Amino acid sequence: MSDTDLGNLDAGRLEQLFQRGEASPLEATRAALDRIERFNDAVNAYVFVDREGAESAARASTRRWGQGEPLSPIDGIPVSMKDLAEVAGMPVRSGSLTTSNARCEHDCPPARMLREAGAILLGKTNTPEFGWKAVTDNKVFGATCNPWDTRLTPGGSSGGAAAAAALNMGVLHQGGDSGGSVRIPAAFTGVFGFKPTYGWTPQWPPATEPTLSHLGPITRSVEDAVRMLNVIGRYDYRDPYAVRGQPEDWGADLDQGLHGLRIAYSPTLGYAEVDEQIAARVREAARDLERLGAEVVEVHPGFESPLEIFQKLWFTASLDLCQQTSDEQRELLDPGLLANARTAERWSALDLFRALTRRAELTGRLEHFNQDYHLLMTPSVAIEPFEVGHEVPPGSGMRDWEEWAPFSYPFNLSQQPAASVPCGFTERGLPVGFQLAGGKHDDVRVLRACHAYMQAHPPRFPSAPDPVEMA
Numbered sequence: 307m308s309d310t311d312l313g314n315l316d317a318g319r320l321e322q323l324f325q326r327g328e329a330s331p332l333e334a335t336r337a338a339l340d341r342i343e344r345f346n347d348a349v350n351a352y353v354f355v356d357r358e359g360a361e362s363a364a365r366a367s368t369r370r371w372g373q374g375e376p377l378s379p380i381d382g383i384p385v386s387m388k389d390l391a392e393v394a395g396m397p398v399r400s401g402s403l404t405t406s407n408a409r410c411e412h413d414c415p416p417a418r419m420l421r422e423a424g425a426i427l428l429g430k431t432n433t434p435e436f437g438w439k440a441v442t443d444n445k446v447f448g449a450t451c452n453p454w455d456t457r458l459t460p461g462g463s464s465g466g467a468a469a470a471a472a473l474n475m476g477v478l479h480q481g482g483d484s485g486g487s488v489r490i491p492a493a494f495t496g497v498f499g500f501k502p503t504y505g506w507t508p509q510w511p512p513a514t515e516p517t518l519s520h521l522g523p524i525t526r527s528v529e530d531a532v533r534m535l536n537v538i539g540r541y542d543y544r545d546p547y548a549v550r551g552q553p554e555d556w557g558a559d560l561d562q563g564l565h566g567l568r569i570a571y572s573p574t575l576g577y578a579e580v581d582e583q584i585a586a587r588v589r590e591a592a593r594d595l596e597r598l599g600a601e602v603v604e605v606h607p608g609f610e611s612p613l614e615i616f617q618k619l620w621f622t623a624s625l626d627l628c629q630q631t632s633d634e635q636r637e638l639l640d641p642g643l644l645a646n647a648r649t650a651e652r653w654s655a656l657d658l659f660r661a662l663t664r665r666a667e668l669t670g671r672l673e674h675f676n677q678d679y680h681l682l683m684t685p686s687v688a689i690e691p692f693e694v695g696h697e698v699p700p701g702s703g704m705r706d707w708e709e710w711a712p713f714s715y716p717f718n719l720s721q722q723p724a725a726s727v728p729c730g731f732t733e734r735g736l737p738v739g740f741q742l743a744g745g746k747h748d749d750v751r752v753l754r755a756c757h758a759y760m761q762a763h764p765p766r767f768p769s770a771p772d773p774v775e776m777a
Contacts, residue, residue, distance in 0.1 A: 313337035317383045317477050317530045324371045324382055331371065331382025335364035335426050338384035342428070342475045348456055348771040351469040353389055353447040354396055355429035360384070363426050370424065380533050381424030384476040388467055389430040390437050391480060392511065393417045396427075401435040401444030403638040404631055415508040415542040416480055416521055423537045428476050431466030435640045436514055437482060438624060439697055440490050440707040442466055444640065449694045452495060453768040454736055458691040461491035467524045468495040472768055478525055478534045482509075484518040485616060486687075486714025489726035492524055493686035493739030496728045496765055498756065499524045500531050503747050504721030506552050507538050508545035515623035516547060518718045526767065528757040532557035535749075551747065559754040564600035567755060569742075570679035576606035578712040580688045587738040588685045591729040591759070595683070598758055607675045607682060609716075612668050613708055616715045618653065618661035625650035642697055669720040676722075676745035681755055684713045686726040686739035713741055723749040727756050728765040 312320070312334045323329035339357055346352050367382035376382070387393050390400050392414040397407045413421060421427060432442050432450045442465025443449035450465040452458040453472045460469045464481030468491030471479045481488040483501040492499025501520045513519030523534040535556040541548055571592045573585055580588075596602040624646040628636060636644070675682065689699065689710045698704035708715060717724040724743035731737055744752040 311337070313341045314474055316527055317380055317533045320383060320477070321379050324376070327372070331367035331426065332361065332364040334382060335360050335384050338428060338476045341473060345453070345473045345475060345770060349451045349453050349469045349473065350448060351431055351450055351466040351473070351475060352386070352429050353399065353432045353466065356396060356427065359395055360426050360428050367424050367426065377422065377424035378537065380478065380537060383425050383478060384428050385420055385425045385478045385480070386428050386431050386467060386470050386476045387417055387480050388464055388482055389433050390482055391417060393427060393430065396430055399446050400437070401433050401446055403445050404635040415510055415544060416538040419538050419540060425478065425537070431464070431470055431479065433463045433466060435643055436627060437463035437484065437487060438514070438640065438643045438646070439463065440486055440711050441697055442491070443695055445638070451694050451771070452691050453771045454496065455691070456771050457694060458736070459494065459694045459696070461494035461687070461691065463487040464524060465491045468492055468497055468499065471495070471497040471524045471526060473771070474526065474767070478523060478530060480538070481522055481524045482513065483520045483522055483718065484513060484515055485620060485708065485718050486711050488522050488524055489686050489714050489724060489739070489741060490711050492726040494691045494737060496737030496739070496767065497524060497526055498528055498531055498725065498727060498760065500725040500753070501717070501723060502535065502539060502749050503723045505547050505549035506749065507535070508542035508548040510542070510544040512547070514627055515619055518619060520718070526765070528560065528753055528760055529557065532560065532753060553750050556750060556753060559750050560757045562754050564595060564598045564755060564758045567600045567680045567751070569595060569600050569602045569681045569683050569755070570607065570675070571602050571604045571683045572606045573604070573685070574606070575684060575713060575716070576608070577611045578688055580685055581690060583732040584685050584688060584690065584738055587730045587732070588740045591740045592683060594763060595755070595759060598762055600755070602683070603679070607672060609668055609671050611712065612664070612716050612719055613712070615661045615664050615668065616708060616719060618658055621646040621650040622653065622658055665719050668716065672716070672720045672722060673745055676748070680744065680748070680751060682743045684741045686713060686741040687711055688713065690732055690734065690736045717743050722746050723752045725752055725756050727759055729763065
């Protein structure tokens with residue numbers, strides 16, 4: 307294997323090499339660690355790397371493969387965890403000066419499941435403070451940069467995971483998505499990101515707003531996302547919101563193609579403004595889906611922007627978080643997080659109750675829409691990546707990230723599965739993604755359609771970023 311760069315391979319290819327004894331998990335892990343050492347200074351994707359622990363786990367995995375007794379198909383595959391997740395032996399800073407470097411003593415459900423499957427936990431990826439916004443910077447670790455242009459943001463809040471996936475600094479990457487935090491950075495970095503049906507990937511402790519939060523994979527391919535979901539997409543009693551019914555094999559229908567699928571294509575959801583180049587790439591992708599055998603109908607699902615509903619929940623969660631901190635700690639928090647909390651102080655319990663009622667109505671509308679269409683297609687994000695260190699594009703007149711990401715949070719409110727699929731580049735060479743969403747528990751169908759597109763239109767990934775470009 308001297309002529310093969312293990313750091314560029316996906317989980318399926320690595321598994322084949324492990325089975326044949328042509329490469330070992332220890333070699334694959336060292337290749338991933340080497341890529342982190344080479345690229346991380348430029349993009350700041352990882353905020354903690356456990357080289358010693360990873361190599362120790364990889365040696366144990368190598369022995370298992372040598373004995374023909376792997377724990378799972380992803381035994382020995384390098385994995386990253388978002389720095390909102392609790393992982394034994396690693397700190398959880400959550401991008402906040404209010405936290406410490408103390409090492410966790412236990413694993414959250416996804417970390418436990420991955421560890422029990424033999425995956426190699428490399429370390430933690432960067433996130434904004436408590437994951438509150440859709441770009442990735444914080445006062446503890448600074449900003450994560452986009453590997454396609456390190457002057458720009460990779461999006462967030464799973465920006466570290468997406469940048470790591472784009473550069474294959476590890477193979478499988480855990481993200482979290484409460485308003486688009488998997489799909490937004492996947493679109494901005496040109497990788498695949500998937501938000502499963504709510505409750506199908508367990509989490510504990512709960513997120514800041516637990517009824518919006520979905521955990522999901524960020525990877526270079528749908529196949530690798532499926533490999534990760536087949537491990538973390540299982541019931542865990544510790545999550546009080548977890549539900550049963552997950553598919554035995556999340557990739558059962560990957561090779562079924564698009565014939566027989568009726569896809570609603572909504573370029574704006576009826577209310578969003580979209581950059582012309584983004585709209586053009588997504589429109590081309592809609593035509594490609596049709597050429598691949600799907601029936602594609604341009605139609606809007608028929609609801610108004612749910613921005614106010616989302617902000618009522620999201621900002622109230624910020625208020626609750628802030629009220630749990632001391633006066634001294636509050637002074638350390640991100641000013642934008644505090645501004646959200648102050649906005650929520652003006653609202654009453656009745657305001658929140660009415661938002662919950664409208665959320666139920668939106669969910670009902672989308673579920674009804676899915677009786678006529680198997681999937682709903684939109685852009686993933688309305689704009690190109692913009693300058694790092696800003697919540698909104700400078701000079702845009704926008705105030706909050708939700709204004710430039712109008713397509714993602716509706717599907718957190720509805721708790722439906724949704725994915726971001728890379729579909730080309732703008733004239734500036736920046737990635738574009740389209741979103742496919744399905745009805746609740748239609749995850750296998752969403753993954754099937756994403757796979758069909760990506761097989762026909764393989765993505766390309768960035769070469770080594772130049773550290774001198776880092777903002």
